[in-house]
Structure formats: C-alpha cells, structure tokens
Amino acid sequence: MAVYFDHNATTPLDPRVREAMLPWLGERFGNPSSNHAFGQAARGAVETAREQVAALLGAASPLEVIFTGSGTEANNAVVLDALGRSDGAGHLVISSLEHPSVAAPLATPWGAAARVTRVAPDRRGVVAAEEVAAALRPDTVLAALMLANNEIGTLQPVEAVAAACRARGVPLLCDAVQAISKVPVDVQALGADYVTVAAHKFHGPLGAAALWVRGGAPFSPLLVGGSQERRRRASTVNVPAVVGFGAACELARAELGARARRLAALRDRFETGARRLLPGVVVHGEGAPRLPHTSSLAFPGVVNLDLMIRLDLAGYAVSIGAACASGKVEASPTLLSLGVPPEVATATLRVSFGAPNTEAEVDAFLPVLARAVAELATATAGGRR
Amino acid sequence: MSDRGLVAVAMSGGLDSSVTAWLLAARGERVVGLSMLLWEGGGEPAHGRCCGALDLADARRVAAQVGIPHYTLEMAEEFRHDVVDPFVDDYLEGRTPSPCVRCNTFVKFDRLLERARRLGAARLATGHYARIVAGPEGPELHAAADPAKDQSYYLFELSAEVLARVELPLGELTKTEVRALARRAGLAVAGKGESMEVCFVSGSVREFVEREAVRRPGAAVALGQPARLIDRAGTPLGEGEPYYRYTVGQRRGLGVAAGERRYVLEVLPASATVVVGDAAALAAPGLAGERLSWIGTPPPGPIEARVKIRARHPGVDALIRPLDDGRFEVDFATPQRGVAPGQAAVFYRGTRILGGGWITGRLGAAPA
Numbered sequence: 001m002a003v004y005f006d007h008n009a010t011t012p013l014d015p016r017v018r019e020a021m022l023p024w025l026g027e028r029f030g031n032p033s034s035n036h037a038f039g040q041a042a043r044g045a046v047e048t049a050r051e052q053v054a055a056l057l058g059a060a061s062p063l064e065v066i067f068t069g070s071g072t073e074a075n076n077a078v079v080l081d082a083l084g085r086s087d088g089a090g091h092l093v094i095s096s097l098e099h100p101s102v103a104a105p106l107a108t109p110w111g112a113a114a115r116v117t118r119v120a121p122d123r124r125g126v127v128a129a130e131e132v133a134a135a136l137r138p139d140t141v142l143a144a145l146m147l148a149n150n151e152i153g154t155l156q157p158v159e160a161v162a163a164a165c166r167a168r169g170v171p172l173l174c175d176a177v178q179a180i181s182k183v184p185v186d187v188q189a190l191g192a193d194y195v196t197v198a199a200h201k202f203h204g205p206l207g208a209a210a211l212w213v214r215g216g217a218p219f220s221p222l223l224v225g226g227s228q229e230r231r232r233r234a235s236t237v238n239v240p241a242v243v244g245f246g247a248a249c250e251l252a253r254a255e256l257g258a259r260a261r262r263l264a265a266l267r268d269r270f271e272t273g274a275r276r277l278l279p280g281v282v283v284h285g286e287g288a289p290r291l292p293h294t295s296s297l298a299f300p301g302v303v304n305l306d307l308m309i310r311l312d313l314a315g316y317a318v319s320i321g322a323a324c325a326s327g328k329v330e331a332s333p334t335l336l337s338l339g340v341p342p343e344v345a346t347a348t349l350r351v352s353f354g355a356p357n358t359e360a361e362v363d364a365f366l367p368v369l370a371r372a373v374a375e376l377a378t379a380t381a382g383g384r385r
Numbered sequence: 386m387s388d389r390g391l392v393a394v395a396m397s398g399g400l401d402s403s404v405t406a407w408l409l410a411a412r413g414e415r416v417v418g419l420s421m422l423l424w425e426g427g428g429e430p431a432h433g434r435c436c437g438a439l440d441l442a443d444a445r446r447v448a449a450q451v452g453i454p455h456y457t458l459e460m461a462e463e464f465r466h467d468v469v470d471p472f473v474d475d476y477l478e479g480r481t482p483s484p485c486v487r488c489n490t491f492v493k494f495d496r497l498l499e500r501a502r503r504l505g506a507a508r509l510a511t512g513h514y515a516r517i518v519a520g521p522e523g524p525e526l527h528a529a530a531d532p533a534k535d536q537s538y539y540l541f542e543l544s545a546e547v548l549a550r551v552e553l554p555l556g557e558l559t560k561t562e563v564r565a566l567a568r569r570a571g572l573a574v575a576g577k578g579e580s581m582e583v584c585f586v587s588g589s590v591r592e593f594v595e596r597e598a599v600r601r602p603g604a605a606v607a608l609g610q611p612a613r614l615i616d617r618a619g620t621p622l623g624e625g626e627p628y629y630r631y632t633v634g635q636r637r638g639l640g641v642a643a644g645e646r647r648y649v650l651e652v653l654p655a656s657a658t659v660v661v662g663d664a665a666a667l668a669a670p671g672l673a674g675e676r677l678s679w680i681g682t683p684p685p686g687p688i689e690a691r692v693k694i695r696a697r698h699p700g701v702d703a704l705i706r707p708l709d710d711g712r713f714e715v716d717f718a719t720p721q722r723g724v725a726p727g728q729a730a731v732f733y734r735g736t737r738i739l740g741g742g743w744i745t746g747r748l749g750a751a752p753a
Contacts, residue, residue, distance in 0.1 A: 306500070306504055309417075309504050310504055312454060312456075313391070313454060313504070375505065376503060379503045380503055
C-alpha cells in the first residue's frame with residue numbers, strides 16, 4: 001500500500017469528519033436558502049459550521065466568515081475586489097512567496113492597469129516586515145502576505161506587517177491555507193483584514209473554504225446573483241462539504257497542539273535521517289520559523305521530477321513543489337526568489353506529513369529515498385551528453 | 386511471473402500504444418506509462434495528433450484502466466530542437482522533411498529511453514508496427530507482419546544498442562487484430578482513428594514555415610516571395626508560390642498551364658527557383674546520400690539490397706556503395722521517380738533492415 005507524504009497538496013478525510021458529513025450525503029438535504037423545514041435544517045447545519053470555523057480562527061463573529069468553494073476563489077475575490085475599488089489602477093504590495101491565486105488576478109484584464117511591488121524573502125524564505133512596510137504607498141489598495149509558504153513552510157511576520165498596514169490604512173490579505181490547523185491562527189491577534197483557509201488541507205473535504213473579512217473592511221462579492229452568505233458570495237452553499245469543514249475546524253481546535261508536536265517530531269526524524277543518509281542534502285527554510293509538517297529538501301545532482309516518479313513507483317507519494325501534473329521540469333519561482341540556484345531548485349522535493357503518518361513509515365521511507373537519490377545521481381551523470 | 390524489471394511504455398493516447406500497454410500488463414510485466422508533451426505552440430490542439438496535449442487525457446484514462454502508473458514528461462524543448470526546427474530548415478533549404486523519422490530516432494527512442502532509464506526502467510516498449518528479432522550478431526529490425534501497417538522505415542536509425550532495450554509487441558499483429566484486442570480489453574480508445582498528419586502542423590504548412598521562419602534571427606529568405614518556375618532548359622514558366630512550398634516530385638500548385646503533367650524536379654532556395662519537368666525527367670538511376678548508418682556491423686564494401694526512398698515506396702533492388710565520411714551512393718536496378726533530398730533511403734534484405742541514410746540528391750544527369 002502506498003504511503004502518502006503530500007499533505008500540502010491535500011489530505012485524507014478524518015473519519016470523524018466523514019461521519020459528520022454522511023447524513024448530508026444521505027437522508028438529510030436541503031437548500032439553506034429555502035424557508036421550509038428542509039431548508040431550515042440545512043441552514044442550521046451551515047450556521048453551526050460557520051461558528052466552528054469562526055472559533056478556530058478566533059473571529060469576533062461568525063458573520064465575518066464567508067464560505068467559498070476554494071482558497072483560490074477566496075484569494076481571487078479579495079484581489080479582484082481591491083482592483084475594482086481602484087478602477088484597476090491601484091498599487092498592490094505582494095510578497096513573492098504568494099500562491100498564484102493571489103498574483104494571477106493581476107495578469108487578467110482587470111489587473112492590466114495595476115502597479116505591483118513584489119517583496120522577496122531572505123535566503124531562509126522569510127519576508128522582512130520592514131520591506132513590506134517600506135513598499136506601501138499612498139495609493140496602495142492592498143497588501144498580501146501569506147502566513148506560511150506552501151512549498152517550504154516558512155512562517156511570515158504577518159502581525160508586524162499588519163501593524164504597518166493598519167498605520168497606513170492599507171488592507172492586508174493573509175493566505176492562511178497552509179498554516180491553519182498546524183499553527184495557532186487568531187485573526188484578532190494577526191491583524192490582517194482578510195484571511196483565507198481551506199478545509200481539505202487539514203483533513204476536511206474538498207470544495208469548502210472560507211474567507212474571513214474583518215468587520216468594517218471593504219468587500220464586494222466576486223460571485224453575484226444570489227443572497228447567500230449575506231450577499232457576499234452568491235451560490236447555493238455546498239452543505240455536506242461545509243458541514244465537514246466545520247467538523248474539521250472543531251477537531252483542529254481541540255487537537256492543534258498535539259498534532260503540531262507529533263508532526264514536528266516526524267518531520268525532525270525525517271530530516272535528521274535524510275541528512276545522515278544523504279550528506280549533500282539542502283534543507284530549505286532551515287533556521288527560519290517553519291510549519292511543523294513540511295520538509296523542502298534539495299538533492300543536488302538529481303532532477304526532482306525523476307526522483308518523484310521513482311519514489312511513486314516505490315510506493316511513496318511526494319511532491320516537487322506546488323501540485324502540478326504538467327511534467328515540466330521547472331525551477332520553482334518560490335525557491336528562485338529565495339536565491340536558490342536553478343539547479344538546486346530543480347533538485348528539490350517537498351515532503352509534507354499528516355495525521356495518518358507514522359514513525360515506521362518515515363523509517364521505511366528513508367532508505368528508499370537514499371537509494372533512489374543514489375541511483376538517479378548515477379543514471380543522470382551517466383546519461384549526460 | 387519472472388521479474389524482468391520495470392518496462393516503460395510510450396503512451397500517446399492513441400490506439401496502438403494503448404494496446405501495447407495493455408498487452409504488457411496482461412502478461413504480468415511491471416509497466417510504467419510515459420507520455421511526452423511535445424508541442425503546444427501554434428494552432429489549435431487536435432485529437433489524433435501524436436504530440437498533442439488532448440491525447441494525454443486519453444493516455445491517462447487508458448493507464449488507469451490498465452492499472453499502471455502513468456506520468457507525463459514535458460519534452461517540448463527537445464522536440465523543437467530535434468524535429469520542428471529541422472522540419473522548417475528542410476523546407477527553407479529545398480529538402481523534403483522527414484519529421485517522423487527524426488522524432489522516432491531522437492525523441493521517442495533516444496531521449497525517452499534515457500528518461501526511462503533514469504526512472505529505473507531498462508526497457509522501453511512502443512506501439513510501432515515493426516519487429517525486433519534476435520539474430521546471430523545481435524538484435525535485428527524487421528518489417529511488421531502486417532505490410533499495410535509496417536512502420537519499420539521510420540525506425541531505420543535505431544542502433545543495435547537501442548534495439549536491445551526496445552520491445553515492439555504489435556509487430557506480429559495486424560491493425561485489425563490490435564483493434565479487436567482494444568475492444569476485448571474495453572479500452573477507452575478502441576474506436577480511435579489514425580494520426581496521419583504532421584502532428585505539430587495544424588493549419589497550412591506554408592503558414593507554419595513562415596511563422597517559424599520569422600522567429601529566427603536574421604531570417605534571410607524573402608518570405609512570401611513567389612518562386613521562379615523554369616523548365617530543364619532554363620526557360621521561364623512564370624511564377625508560383627514561394628519556393629519552400631515545393632518538394633521534389635510534387636505535382637500540385639505549379640500553376641503552369643501545360644498539356645502534360647508537370648512535376649517539381651528540383652528546388653533551388655538560393656535563387657528561389659523551382660525546376661519543373663515531365664514524369665520521365667523525374668526518374669533517376671540512383672541517389673547520393675549522407676549520414677549512412679547500419680544496424681550492427683557495417684558491410685566491408687558495396688552491398689546489394691532492396692531500397693525504399695520514402696515511407697510508402699515499394700522498394701527497388703539496388704547496389705549500395707559506401708563512400709567516405711558517411712556518404713554513400715545507390716544505383717537502382719531500374720530508374721526511380723521522386724528521389725527527394727531530405728528523405729531517408731532505407732535498405733532491406735527480405736524483411737530485415739540493414740541500415741540507411743539521408744538522400745542529398747540524385748545520381749545521373751542533372752535535370753536542368
């Protein structure tokens with residue numbers, strides 16, 4: 001049976017989450033916008049989930065939580081709204097670590113007139129709060145800094161950046177999709193104006209995510225044509241997924257500390273073992289505050305796609321960065337922005353642990369990894385023309 | 386099952402490579418499917434084009450059906466370098482391109498074998514209709530059992546070292562049998578048609594060549610300029626399309642009002658001239674070639690064989706005379722029409738391919 005070490009891509013459903021969802025995939029159903037008993041029951045389930053999400057985020061009110069279909073949608077909504085408020089001509093400050101769903105709207109016709117300042121991280125993969133603050137201008141309509149990077153797992157100084165943004169009256173978007181459930185997230189303390197999270201990254205279902213909007217922060221909906229989510233996101237709510245999302249949040253809130261300790265122990269065991277077996281290994285984000293479950297390791301001399309395929313054939317699912325099936329060997333822009341040389345970037349593998357993983361799996365994986373790297377290094381060197 | 390290690394199958398999403406994957410899996414081999422993403426530029430993606438992205442979805446579907454892992458390898462840069470650029474060069478330099486031979490030699494076998502090796506697969510299987518037979522001196526390449534589908538011509542440049550690591554499970558089967566196997570296996574692609582076109586050109590070749598040519602630094606050719614059409618005596622016959630629209634042996638697009646059928650005898654890029662003549666003038670007693678290669682040990686001197694001068698040529702008995710530096714000449718037993726520079730001359734003895742090379746011109750009297 002294959003072992004899954006790619007929890008930053010998505011995670012298996014927690015059986016307890018599945019239990020919570022099952023009634024809504026079975027006998028229970030209803031459109032939460034309907035007034036009859038079926039609708040009211042569905043509405044009740046959605047509002048319970050909203051409270052569960054709000055509780056995990058430390059929101060002042062559940063009404064600050066807008067359910068969306070994905071983290072991408074939530075990020076798109078915030079960026080496109082900021083562009084819309086400035087007639088597309090405003091200035092944005094975006095860290096170069098951001099997920100493409102933050103930066104890509106700028107490449108659409110709606111972002112054609114926008115001006116953007118990108119702030120690169122240091123070599124460890126951490127953006128300096130002072131650099132973000134220095135990039136803010138009177139016409140800045142939005143700043144974006146993720147709480148933790150999805151490829152290398154480094155944590156970012158969102159609180160300090162939020163303070164600077166607040167002082168300048170600039171709204172701040174914080175993508176917490178990878179961070180939620182692995183580190184405590186308290187939106188009040190964080191100080192951002194928009195925070196995005198997605199259920200499937202922490203053992204909830206696909207298709208449920210949330211955008212938290214601070215009370216009073218400007219926001220116009222991306223999807224229109226219905227009164228759902230208090231007119232901030234038209235679409236019939238995906239009730240089973242949202243119910244699962246709520247359940248996942250409740251479990252994460254109760255178990256966060258224990259999960260993080262367990263994941264960090266697995267990660268450390270893995271990295272220690274990898275260093276012992278493969279002395280040339282490079283650990284990205286080393287020395288920086290990091291998520292407990294993400295290892296980004298480079299094995300100079302190998303091509304990461306080949307290594308990923310070899311490991312998959314050996315029964316271990318890992319990633320070569322952001323989830324991507326194109327088959328292209330490309331240096332990750334995130335790693336390049338750290339100043340990682342291209343040949344090290346294309347030798348980088350992402351291993352991300354999750355609740356079902358065990359020490360025994362890590363111990364069994366290490367020699368397989370070491371052998372694959374060694375064989376690949378030989379084959380690659382021998383095959384160069 | 387005896388473990389013969391991992392075998393990679395080149396999967397295009399078409400019928401033949403899908404059945405190949407199924408056959409190997411059915412006989413208990415450890416199989417990994419590999420698809421190459423070769424070409425995304427220019428024109429609309431279309432089904433039935435072996436290098437297109439749309440068929441990758443079919444390849445994934447078939448791999449899931451067969452129950453084998455499948456990966457896509459992006460090799461567009463290699464494909465452009467090995468196949469597309471030489472294709473454009475050929476037209477601009479007055480030759481008849483052979484993109485499928487180059488794609489097989491360099492991309493599907495050379496480079497894909499290398500990638501497969503890096504992934505731990507020592508062997509590569511493809512859905513080509515040709516046979517690899519163990520001979521006394523090593524692996525031999527033979528024509529397929531189904532002469533209507535035989536693709537051995539396209540594989541003539543594969544070395545014995547490469548053949549030793551390649552499997553062609555369809556070589557003994559007819560297309561009808563392959564289609565029946567696909568139906569029996571319930572493969573999603575059982576009803577798919579053949580890919581016949583040059584896979585990376587979706588519109589007109591002329592437009593493609595011009596689009597590619599202008600991308601090049603210092604493009605010297607006057608793109609779009611009409612060619613000067615002349616007869617063998619040098620008499621002007623008017624203007625035609627740009628010279629790079631013509632290949633030797635071509636009949637269409639000459640725009641010459643003439644009683645008898647006219648053919649392109651020669652394309653002269655330097656003067657943007659196309660020499661035209663009748664069918665008799667097209668016939669040549671032999672050919673000159675370069676980049677001669679043999680599968681296995683080269684013969685000590687001249688050798689008799691049956692020579693095919695294009696993919697669908699029936700073949701002609703001939704004497705092959707190797708010269709220095711990989712050059713060679715071929716004397717046909719009877720004159721042949723359409724000796725086109727840029728095409729491959731492939732040498733057969735019975736069903737076996739001995740080797741081949743690339744045509745540079747005709748022997749005998751120059752047509753002009």
